[in-house]
Amino acid sequence: MSTTAIPTNTKWWNGGRSPFNASYGKVMMWYFLMSDAFTFGAFLISYGTIRFSVNSWADPNQVFNAFPGFGHQNLPLAFVSLMTFILIFSSVTMVLAVHEGHKMNRKGVEKYMILTILGGLAFLGCQAWEWTHLLTGEHIAMLSDGTLSVVPTTVKMNPWGTHVAPDAIAAALQNTSHDKLAEIAATLHNGGAAHNVSAMSSAELISAIQASPELHVNHTGPIAFGGYFFGITGFHGFHVFSGVIINVVMWAKNKTGPL
Template identity: 60%
Template structure:
C-alpha cells in the first residue's frame, strides 16, 4: 500500500480521521475475518479436543495416499499437496490483481481475477474428487469377529488399528469423529472457497463494467483479496490439523 510520509508526532487518535489510515470497509473486513478465524478456530479446536480424547487416531499418510489416475499406488499426501499448491497459486494471482488495481490497470485486474477464479474452481474440483474417493473407497475391517467392508463417512471409519486375525493383519473401525470432523471442516472451508469464488466472479463483472474505474479506486478488489487470502490462511491450519499431524 502506497503511503505518504507521516510526520513523527502525527496524532492518529485525535478524531476526524481513521486512526489506522484505512477506510471503514477494509477495517470491517479485517475484523470480520478475525471473527471468522474464531469460527474456524472453534471447529479445529473441537477436532483437537476429540482427538486428544481418543486412544487411537488414523494416520493421514494411509488415509490420504491416492491420486487421480494413479490406481493403487501409495502416494501419501501427494494429492493434497497439489490442492495446497493450487490454492496458494490462486492467492498469488489475487495479489497480482490487487496490485494491478493499485495501478488502475483494468486489463490486469481482469486477467488476474480470471486466473484466481479458475484456481478456486480447480481447488473445489480437487476437493470433490477427494471426498468422492473417501466416500466410495471400501476397505476391509474386522467388526464383531467378522470381516466387512467400510467406507469413510461421517458415521463410520475404516482407518482403525490393525489386529491379528486368522494369521493375517486386518484393520478395525477407527474413531467415528474422524470422518465427521474431516467432512465438516473441509466442507466448511470448501464453502468459504465457494463463496470466495462467487465474490470474485462478482468483482470480475464489476471490473468489466468499469464500476471501480469510475469510482477512482479498486478497493473492492482489495477487500475481496483479503477474503480470498483468508481462505488460503485457514487452509494452512486445516492442512496442518488433518493431513500433517
C-alpha cells in the same frame, strides 16, 4: 497522489479520521478475516481436543494416498500437495490482481482475477474428487461385533482403526456371513478369485480371501474422524466457494465498470 510521510506525534484518536488510517471497508474486512480465523481455529482446536482424548486415531497417510490416474499406488501427501500449490498459486494471482488495481490497469485486473477464479475452481474440483474417493472407497474393517465388512469413510463409520492381526482376521472370517464374505472377496483384486464370488461357498471364500496378498484389515476407526474431516474440509470448501462467487462478482463489476 498525496504520498506523505506519517507526521510524528500524530494524534490518531482525536476524531475526524480513521485511527487506523484505513477505510471503513478495509477495517471491517480485517475484522471479518479475524472472525474467520477464530471460526476455523475453533474447528481445528475441537478436532485436536478429541484427537488427544482417544488412544488411537486414523493415520492420514493411510486414509488418503491416492492420486487421479495412478490407480492403487501408495502416494501419501501427493494429492494434498497439489491442492496446497493450487492455493498458493491462486493467492499469488489475487495479490497480482490487487497490484494491477493499484496501477489502475483494468485489463490486468481482469486477467489475474480470471486466474484466481480458475484456481479456486480447481481447488474445489480436487476436493470433490477427494470426497468422492473417500465416500465410495471401501476397505475391509472389523466391526465391533467381531465380524468383517467393507466400510467406506463416512460421518458414521470409517475403516481407519488399528491394524488387525492375521489370527484375529481368521477368527473374524468364521463369524462373517456369506453375503459379507462375497462382498469382501469382490473388493480384493486377486485375479480369478474375484469371478463368481456369490457362487462360492463360505469356506471357499474364506480361503480365497486369506490367500489374497492385498488382504489388509483394520478395526473401525474413531467415530469422530468422519464428522471432523467432512465438517472442517466442508466448511473450508464453502469458504473457497463463496470466495469464488464474490470474485466472479468483482470480475464482472470490473469488466462493466461503474453502472
